[in-house]
Amino acid sequence: MMEKRFVLFLSLLTLHHVNSFVTMSRYDTIVVGLGAAGATAASTLAKSGKRVLALEAQDRVGGRVHTVEFGDGVVELGAEWIHGIENSPVYEAAIRNDVTILQQEYDELVYKSDGTLGDNVVFEMLNFCLKTMGTSPEKPEPLGKYITRKLTAYLEDKYPNILNDTEFMKEFLEIADIVVDEYEGSNNWNDASSNSKYVPLGGSQNMSWHRHGYKTFFDILLNKYKNGPGWPTLDIKLNKEVKLIKWPRDSPGDVEVSCVDGSVFTADNVIVTVSLGVLKERHEALFSPALPNEKVTAIETIPIGVVGKIILSFAERWWPEKAAYIFQWLKPDKEKYEKWQVSLKDISAIKGSDNTLELWTIGEWTKLVETLPEDVVKAKSMEVVRMFMGKNMSIPEPTGVLRSTWFSNPFTRGCYSYDNLLMAEHPSARADLGAPLTDSKGVPRVLFAGEATDLTHFSTVHGASDSGYREAMRLLCAQNKYTMYHQE
Numbered sequence: 001m002m003e004k005r006f007v008l009f010l011s012l013l014t015l016h017h018v019n020s021f022v023t024m025s026r027y028d029t030i031v032v033g034l035g036a037a038g039a040t041a042a043s044t045l046a047k048s049g050k051r052v053l054a055l056e057a058q059d060r061v062g063g064r065v066h067t068v069e070f071g072d073g074v075v076e077l078g079a080e081w082i083h084g085i086e087n088s089p090v091y092e093a094a095i096r097n098d099v100t101i102l103q104q105e106y107d108e109l110v111y112k113s114d115g116t117l118g119d120n121v122v123f124e125m126l127n128f129c130l131k132t133m134g135t136s137p138e139k140p141e142p143l144g145k146y147i148t149r150k151l152t153a154y155l156e157d158k159y160p161n162i163l164n165d166t167e168f169m170k171e172f173l174e175i176a177d178i179v180v181d182e183y184e185g186s187n188n189w190n191d192a193s194s195n196s197k198y199v200p201l202g203g204s205q206n207m208s209w210h211r212h213g214y215k216t217f218f219d220i221l222l223n224k225y226k227n228g229p230g231w232p233t234l235d236i237k238l239n240k241e242v243k244l245i246k247w248p249r250d251s252p253g254d255v256e257v258s259c260v261d262g263s264v265f266t267a268d269n270v271i272v273t274v275s276l277g278v279l280k281e282r283h284e285a286l287f288s289p290a291l292p293n294e295k296v297t298a299i300e301t302i303p304i305g306v307v308g309k310i311i312l313s314f315a316e317r318w319w320p321e322k323a324a325y326i327f328q329w330l331k332p333d334k335e336k337y338e339k340w341q342v343s344l345k346d347i348s349a350i351k352g353s354d355n356t357l358e359l360w361t362i363g364e365w366t367k368l369v370e371t372l373p374e375d376v377v378k379a380k381s382m383e384v385v386r387m388f389m390g391k392n393m394s395i396p397e398p399t400g401v402l403r404s405t406w407f408s409n410p411f412t413r414g415c416y417s418y419d420n421l422l423m424a425e426h427p428s429a430r431a432d433l434g435a436p437l438t439d440s441k442g443v444p445r446v447l448f449a450g451e452a453t454d455l456t457h458f459s460t461v462h463g464a465s466d467s468g469y470r471e472a473m474r475l476l477c478a479q480n481k482y483t484m485y486h487q488e
Contacts, residue, residue, distance in 0.1 A: 090217055106349075243258055249437070311401065
């Protein structure tokens with residue numbers, strides 16, 4: 001009897017240790033989120049020999065980059081292009097690995113809602129508006145107001161007759177609003193600031209991964225490209241939603257990261273790369289001790305917008321290879337359709353798939369489209385396409401439809417950040433968001449990366465990637481200083 005009890009005790013003890021091993025593991029660094037920032041941070045540390053755990057809440061790597069097989073190739077539900085090639089970690093990764101990157105080129109036309117061709121002066125005016133975004137008045141003002149003022153002066157000088165066409169000007173400004181919002185990520189161009197701190201990289205702003213897909217960047221980062229083996233000291237766990245990050249503000253203990261599934265992991269430090277939208281929604285419950293006031297202020301101040309895509313595939317391409325069309329709604333037609341349909345102002349071909357077209361949505365209309373049944377999105381999108389383009393051509397039924405869900409996705413809650421007028425009152429907001437939380441000895445314990453923390457390249461994949469590298473190097477440099485100090 002005594003032997004049986006002893007054996008039972010040993011079995012229970014062994015089981016306890018097995019369960020502890022499953023739920024408790026220690027690493028040098030834990031990276032929360034495997035978008036561009038997280039993947040860059042994790043790979044940078046792993047290449048330096050650090051034992052890194054990357055926890056990703058979704059079932060895939062990439063964050064707000066999401067390449068999907070669709071049509072006869074691939075499409076991007078998230079980030080589409082490499083914006084600038086000079087000093088871009090994204091472009092340099094492609095070139096270093098002999099991945100061909102192609103310039104996205106368009107043959108542009110304007111279609112009116114009565115099916116006739118519009119005046120291509122629309123594109124000249126749109127280009128003027130986009131160039132104006134790169135200038136700033138002395139005092140910040142709503143971006144839409146600033147662009148409209150500059151455009152009015154331009155038209156008075158070059159096309160004074162256009163200003164007299166009030167209906168055209170009203171529709172053009174609605175088009176310009178949405179196109180600018182697609183660039184900014186803003187919900188309305190007057191939500192954005194005329195004095196954004198964003199600085200574009202040099203070179204083409206529309207370089208495409210085409211049929212390689214943007215996912216290739218992550219294959220390269222994580223050493224998986226061309227069947228690479230990955231990084232031996234990097235442990236990646238998908239479907240691991242983090243619910244609590246406990247950090248030792250006043251003690252030399254470990255950082256403890258708890259997941260929704262009950263697993264717990266410990267490390268010297270953690271790099272948090274979740275989106276600004278997630279921080280806005282969950283920061284109070286996510287950190288213990290709570291975040292300091294300046295970081296909370298930054299989270300509340302910096303805006304994040306929603307840009308959406310509706311992607312339609314067809315049995316074969318019925319449009320020119322480089323098609324890019326602006327939809328100019330005439331007043332009588334606006335009253336016949338739902339407002340989200342009227343917000344559809346542009347459609348274009350996709351570089352990664354020859355038989356696929358892409359419509360863009362912004363702001364509140366994007367949020368609405370995310371809630372609609374898929375067949376409704378397809379049918380009502382095609383109503384718009386046929387109304388504008390079906391007068392002189394037969395447009396077939398689409399074979400498939402995809403739409404992005406960045407706002408309804410609980411692990412993103414938006415697309416990318418931008419500068420609004422509040423940012424002028426809090427000029428250090430992005431720096432405050434990216435500042436690490438340190439313990440009583442000044443050692444970084446909780447670090448922050450992600451596009452919203454980059455001072456001048458926010459809203460881009462290269463900005464996110466740079467921020468992940470920044471925080472990884474912060475840790476490596478801090479350790480080198482600590483090692484040198486103790487060797488002296």
